[in-house]
Amino acid sequence: MTRTGHVDRSTVLKVGMLVSFALVVGGFVGSWAVAGTGAPAWEQTLFLDAEIVGTLGLLFFPLTFGIVLPLVE
Numbered sequence: 001m002t003r004t005g006h007v008d009r010s011t012v013l014k015v016g017m018l019v020s021f022a023l024v025v026g027g028f029v030g031s032w033a034v035a036g037t038g039a040p041a042w043e044q045t046l047f048l049d050a051e052i053v054g055t056l057g058l059l060f061f062p063l064t065f066g067i068v069l070p071l072v073e
Contacts (some may be wrong), residue, residue, distance in 0.1 A: 002017065005025060007069070009065045009066070009069055009070065010065075012023070012061075013061055013062065013064050013065040013066055016057060016060075016061035016065070017057075017058065017061050018058075019057065020053075020054045020055075020057030020058045020060075020061060021054065021058065022052055022054070023050045023051070023054030024050075024051055024054035024055055024058065025054075025055075026047075026050055027047045027048065027049075027050030027051035027052075028047075029052070030043075030049060031044060031045040031047035031051070032045075037069070043054060
């Protein structure tokens with residue numbers, strides 16, 4: 001019996017990349033859409049945070065599930 005549980009790395013990597021990409025695109029489109037409308041500051045901050053989290057996810061998922069975990073196992 002192995003010490004660690006089985007994680008389907010390829011599926012987690014694909015889903016994580018798609019969700020992160022969707023966050024980046026949604027944040028960009030949303031911030032572009034509310035730029036000149038005088039929207040509240042919390043909406044602009046929400047779209048900016050979505051872009052930041054999406055970008056970090058685009059960096060995190062390939063490094064973790066594509067490089068580090070295969071080397072550890």
